[in-house]
Amino acid sequence: MNESLEKEEINKIETKEDALEIIDQDGWELIKEEKEKIESFNSKVLNIETEQQERIGNLNKTIGLSEDKLDEIKQDFSLKEKLENIKEKAKNLSGELKEKLKIVTAVGTMLIALSSGVEVSAWEAGKGEPRTILELQTSSAISKERSRENIERKEKDRYDSLIYRLNKQALTDKKESSVIIYEENGEMIIKETVGNKAYVFFEVDEIEKGIKGTKDVQIIHTHPLEACHSAQIFSICSGENIEKVRNGEIEPNPMPPSMTDIISAINLSREFGDKIKNKVVDTTGIWEFSIDKDNDFIKRMSEYQKEMINIADNFSEKKLNEDERKILQDTMEKTGTADINYLIVELKKDQKTSALGDKMMDFLDKRIDKFVKIIPREEIEDFISINSLGLDIISFNEDNKDKKGLIDKYIKINKKRGINVSYKPLGKKKEN
């Protein structure tokens, strides 16, 4: 993507979808800057070394002493050791700088992504977002007198044909779909929601009904091939790639659960427990992922996310006066969202409400400090790696061809941080 287009993208945050589209771009800008700064610093360090060589060369030519005599003086003066020591210090500075910038990038990228993690969480779904619901409730014609085996076989057939259809849709659809499967009064209920290109909401009411049943609640959503194009700023997938896949000229790539999917799963696990089973269907297969609530990272992330979700309410109760609370409530009603980022955008648009937007930013700033304090650096780095590996798996670039190796790495690093992921190519028996 060229620079002017990038700027245009950054400046056009007018809708929630726009905000979602640029999440990765902000993170990408940080990664680019980190790289540029390290390169620039390394070149300065190299200059020190070059300067040493040049000056020693000049000394040899201009000092007017024999080479042996000069060497003797150099040795007595410990010139070599002194210069080596400076070189070493410069290299250490370069290493330290690299580490520090890496942390800023990791934390920045993470926070940018997390600030949207709230908006795609299940909670918001219950707050009046417009959406289309396709209800595919099991026909009541299924006789309760039929044997349990017969019902289970039919349920399995329905499930299999659903997954088959979603797999086909992932190739052709331009929007994500989500499906919730649960049991109610002995019947399998399937509820389907059509979302947008790069996100879809889950129906909280349906999840609540589902957890009252005896079986697990399956939350499935698609990763359509089309969505990989929204990550075009990374130059990993182009419109041309999509066309070639659709024409059968090249193989599609797996599209694993995103950082947002994982954050959503952490939230679902905290609120609804172990009965939630998360699945992603892409053009190549099916990903299953569940959350280990006892993992330290999951505990910390869950706590942090809970706080992020409650920020609007807490903020409203403790930090706002009556007038400000009313403005906030009106904005929430007008926009149909409780997402902080989106609310700030809305508030800042209007001169009358922009002061409240600033106040909310200040308040959120304190949350950043808390995030950095509660999530250790190595955990942040691993979580960022999950995101990068996910993009490498999606990527059509030549240097990311070893999909199996990348998937293994992705599964391993997720496992370390309490996210149990498996991937099964559809139509094949082998499971990763």
Added chain:
Amino acid sequence: MDYKNYLSKKSHEEMEKIYREYSGRLNELKKEQEDVFKDFVAQIEKIKLEEIKNRILNSK
């Protein structure tokens, strides 16, 4: 400015701050290197002067 841009801006500022700090420390090292060369040249000049002095004394 929306919150994401705000986070992004804050991160860029933090990077710039760190980069400036380390560039400053690198400049100090360059000064240290300059001093080493100055001292070395001074040492050579001192030795050369000693030699000249010795030659004069020896010639007398």
